[in-house]
Amino acid sequence: MITINDIAEQAGVSRTTVSRVINNTGYVSEKARKRVMDVIGETGYVPSQHAKSLRTKKTKIIGVILPKISTDTSSRTVNGMTEVFEAIGYQILLTSTNLDSEKELEHLKLLQNRQVDGIILIATNTSQALLDEIKASKVPVVLVGQQMAGVPSVTFDDYAAARHMTTLMIEKGHKHIGYIGVDEADRSVGVLRKQGYLDVMTEHGLHIEDAWIQQGDFSIDSGYDAMKRMMHESAGSLDGVFAATDRMALGAWRYIKQQGLSIPGDIAIVGIGSSETSRFIDPAMTTIEYAHAQAGAAAAEIILQILEEDKEISDKKVLDFTLVERDSL
Amino acid sequence: MITINDIAEQAGVSRTTVSRVINNTGYVSEKARKRVMDVIGETGYVPSQHAKSLRTKKTKIIGVILPKISTDTSSRTVNGMTEVFEAIGYQILLTSTNLDSEKELEHLKLLQNRQVDGIILIATNTSQALLDEIKASKVPVVLVGQQMAGVPSVTFDDYAAARHMTTLMIEKGHKHIGYIGVDEADRSVGVLRKQGYLDVMTEHGLHIEDAWIQQGDFSIDSGYDAMKRMMHESAGSLDGVFAATDRMALGAWRYIKQQGLSIPGDIAIVGIGSSETSRFIDPAMTTIEYAHAQAGAAAAEIILQILEEDKEISDKKVLDFTLVERDSL
DNA sequence: CTGAAAGCGCTTACAG
C-alpha cells in the first residue's frame, strides 16, 4: 500500500506538505504543489480514510437505519438522500431493522461504533427507550417519519392527509366508512392517520360501527384479512374503506374483488402512499402521494447543516402531501 | 471519548491485556478478564473501528454498487445480502450509479479508498474498462447479474429462461411473437434473453417481422412506446409479445389495454421479473421469477468465503428461475 | 499469563 510517506519522499518534501496539498489547506508553493500532484498522479495514491478519520474524527459516512429495505417508501427515501450526499462526497452505511423495533436501538449503537458522522433514522415508533438512545447519541440523529421532542425530523402531515381523504370520501357521498390501521406504537401511521379519520367522521356526525375499525401490519395480506373481518362482522351498510397504507388497501381491494363486488360502486377503497401497483390495478386506486425522495433529501440537508455548519438544529420539517385521484373512489 | 487506555487504567492492567479480552485472543487470567469486562460494562466502552482498521487493514464493511436503488430487484438483492452479513457483524456501504455506467468505474475506485473489505457489484454491462478496473481492484469483487472471465459471479440463467418462456408461448398456440429488449451492452438482459427468444423461434421455423423486435430502456414508459411502435409498424398478425423485463411488459400491457384489445385473446403478453405489480394487474401477468434475495445471499457468501477463508474463488454461480403462470398468456 | 514498545497512515499546532 502506498502512503503519504512514499509521496513525500518521491516528491522530495515532508509529509506535512503533502497533506497540505491533498487537503488544500495552508500555504504551499506552486512548485511544491505541482511536484506532489505529479507524484500522486503517477502513483495513483489515495489517502487512507481510516488514518484520516482516526485523526480528524470525521468519516463522511452517514448511517441510515431503515425499517425494511425492500419497500417503495424506503428506496425512494434513500434515493433522495443519495442525491444530496453524493454531490459532496458523503456515503451511506445502510442497516435494516426488518421491522424489529428492538433493532432500532441496537443499530443506533452499532452505527456509532462505526464512527459515522451522523445517523438518519427512518423510525417506526416513538418509544421512550428510543428517545433516550437518541439523546445519548454522540453523533447527530435526524428522524424521518416520526416526531420526537427536541429531535430534528422530517415527516409528512399524516393527520391532515387522513382528514383530507376522509372528507373527500364523505363529499363523494359515502357515509359508512371503515378504516384499516396499524399498531399505535407507530405514532404517525398508527395514531395520526386514524385520528384524522375519526375526527372528520365525528364532525360530520357519522356513526362508526366497531367492526369498521380493523388493524393490519402494513402487509398486503393483513389488509386482505382486515377487509374480510370487516365484511363479516359489519351489519352490512359499509360503502367505503380507508386504509392507512396503499399495501393494505391493495389487500382490501383484492378481497373485495374476490367477493365479486364493484369498486367503487359497492365499496370505495382508498389508501395512502401512491405505490406503483396502486396505479395499475383496476380500478386504479385513489391515494395520497408523499414525496419520499424529497423527505430523504430534506433529512440529508438537515444533517449536513448540523455537521458542516455546526448548527444546533431541532427543526421539525413537515412535508405536504398531494391527492392522487383515480377511480376507486 | 473513552479509549482502551482508560479501560486499562481503571482495570489496573495494560492495554495489551484489554485488547486481548476484547478480541478473545491469547492468554488472559480469569481474574484480569473479569476486571476488564466489568470496567467495560460500567463505562460502555466500544473500541474505535478506525484505529482497529488502521492496524488490521480490515473493516468488516462491504461496498455494494447498485444500478438503481429504488427497484424491486435491487432491494430484494440487498435484502438477501443483509441477512447474511448481519449475522456476522458485517455492514454494507451502499452506492448507486443511477444507471450511469461511467459511475460503476468511479464507485469501484471510491469504495476501495473507503477501505471496504470487498465489493459486490450489481452490474449492468460487461465493458472492458469495467473488467480492467475489477482486475486492478485491491479488494475482492463479486459480480451479480453479469458474468466476466475470471471474476466470481452469481447470475440467473437468462438464456434458458427466455427459451422456456418463448417455448411456452408457442405451445399455447402463438406464432407471431414480438420481443421488447434492451441495449446489448447489458449482456444478460440485452443479449442472452433475446438470443433465447430468437433461437426458439428459429428452431420452430417461425418468422419474425422486423417490426416485432423493439428496444426499450427498462422503464415502464419505454415498454409502452415499444409496444406502440410494434403495433404501428407490424403487418398486423402479431399475437404475442415477450418483454425482457416485467416493467417493460407492464408498459406494453398498458398500451394494449388502451387500444381496447383483449389479453391474451388478441395478444398475449409476458415478462421476466415477477414484480409485485405484475401480480395485481388484470389479467395478472405470466412471468418468470428470479430469486433475487437468494442471489444477494449467494454473493454475500462468496465474498465472505474469499475474505474469511482466504480462498481464491472465481465461481460462477448460476441460479435457476421459476415460471409463474398467470393469465396473460 | 502479562506488559513495553513499535507502528498502522494520517493531521496539526508549533517553530522557523
Add this chain to the structure above:
DNA sequence: CTGAAAGCGCTTACAG
C-alpha cells in the same frame, strides 16, 4: 512557505 514531532486508538510480535 516548510518541516519535525506529537498524537489519534488500536494490535502484535517480542521478551519476560
